Amino acid sequence: MSTTILGNRVDALTLAAAVARVGDFIASGSSHHIVTMNAEIAYLAYREPRLQEVINSADLVTADGSGILWAARSLGTPLPERVTGIDLLQALAAEGARQGWRFFLYGAAPGVAAAAAKRLQQEHPGLIIAGTSHGYLGPDAMPILVAEIQAARPHILLVGLGAPKQEYWIAAHLQELQVPVAMGVGGSFDVLAGRVQRAPLWMQRLNLEWLYRVIKEPKRVKRTLALPKFMLAVRQEARR
Ligand code: UDP
Numbered sequence: 392m393s394t395t396i397l398g399n400r401v402d403a404l405t406l407a408a409a410v411a412r413v414g415d416f417i418a419s420g421s422s423h424h425i426v427t428m429n430a431e432i433a434y435l436a437y438r439e440p441r442l443q444e445v446i447n448s449a450d451l452v453t454a455d456g457s458g459i460l461w462a463a464r465s466l467g468t469p470l471p472e473r474v475t476g477i478d479l480l481q482a483l484a485a486e487g488a489r490q491g492w493r494f495f496l497y498g499a500a501p502g503v504a505a506a507a508a509k510r511l512q513q514e515h516p517g518l519i520i521a522g523t524s525h526g527y528l529g530p531d532a533m534p535i536l537v538a539e540i541q542a543a544r545p546h547i548l549l550v551g552l553g554a555p556k557q558e559y560w561i562a563a564h565l566q567e568l569q570v571p572v573a574m575g576v577g578g579s580f581d582v583l584a585g586r587v588q589r590a591p592l593w594m595q596r597l598n599l600e601w602l603y604r605v606i607k608e609p610k611r612v613k614r615t616l617a618l619p620k621f622m623l624a625v626r627q628e629a630r631r
Contacts, residue, residue, distance in 0.1 A: 394470065396433055397437035397624055397628060399433050399437070399443060399447065399452070401428060401452050401453070401454050402452050403470050404471065405471045405474070406472065407482075409474050410479070410482045413451075414486070416450065417546050417547075417571045417572060421571070422565045422571060423450040423573070424445075424448070424451075424573055424574075425449065425450065425453070425572060425574035425575070426452045426558060427474065427476040427574070427577075429456030429458060430462070430622075431617045432446075432555060432558075433458075433462070434617045434618075435554075439555075442555050445555075445562045453475075459473075460472075460473060462621070465625055466625065466628065467629075476577055476579055479574070480549060485515055487515070488517045492546040493520075493546050494546070495521045495524075495540055495547070495548045495549070496508050496520070496524075496551070496580060497526060497536070498524075498551025498552045499526050499580040499584070503580045503581060503584045503586060504523040504525060505523045506583075507583035508520040508523050510584060510585075524536055524539065537567060545570055546570070546571050547570070547571070548568065548574070549574055549576045549580075550574065551579055551581075552575070554575060561575060587607070588607075
């Protein structure tokens with residue numbers, strides 16, 4: 392089951408169901424792209440057909456953010472729960488440690504992906520890290536990275552280049568990489584490595600995570616302005 396928000400497909404499923412779906416993807420052997428979509432990206436894709444096509448071609452699109460849940464409710468097609476990138480990542484690491492899934496982490500500043508991997512292994516004993524790479528490689532280094540990932544044969548490739556860069560990158564490289572699952576995780580490696588704190592729980596509960604991020608990183612304010620535009624566009628769509 393899925394719903395459509397401003398032309399973007401979102402799958403209606405819980406975190407547990409998303410993890411089960413990833414298990415199916417891995418068992419199938421072919422390549423799959425997972426997008427965790429928030430209001431910012433949904434609005435960007437609404438304005439940018441190329442991004443919308445990438446999202447709608449993905450094999451799983453989860454509702455990352457209360458804006459998406461609100462929109463789905465407004466359009467009369469409520470979604471069961473939020474499935475954020477970092478929560479899905481943690482749940483996959485937990486399941487992966489049990490199943491023997493291999494993970495590759497690509498993205499963030501030098502040293503961060505490796506620190507994030509270490510942290511994941513501490514939290515999920517037995518987790519297999521097939522490799523890591525930072526996210527600031529030039530175009531010349533791309534073939535080397537692709538070959539490295541192919542040789543490492545991960546089941547799950549986590550790509551933390553920020554949205555929509557990571558979505559475009561996955562769409563462009565998914566077939567040649569031959570990984571069963573590739574997922575964009577935004578700034579999750581920074582959070583795992585302790586470089587960036589997640590909003591306190593009370594702010595998360597009040598759906599104020601975006602406010603916390605703007606306070607910590609004022610240059611995000613421009614991106615946050617997509618939120619009222621997103622809400623307006625959803626209101627218009629709901630009226631139609
Ligand atoms: N990043 C990267 N390569 C780039 C640009 C960004 O690896 O060329 C990383 C950056 O270091 C950060 C992440 O991508 O770890 C972006 O995080 P942000 O919180 O901005 O992404 P969002 O979660 O909002 O998509």
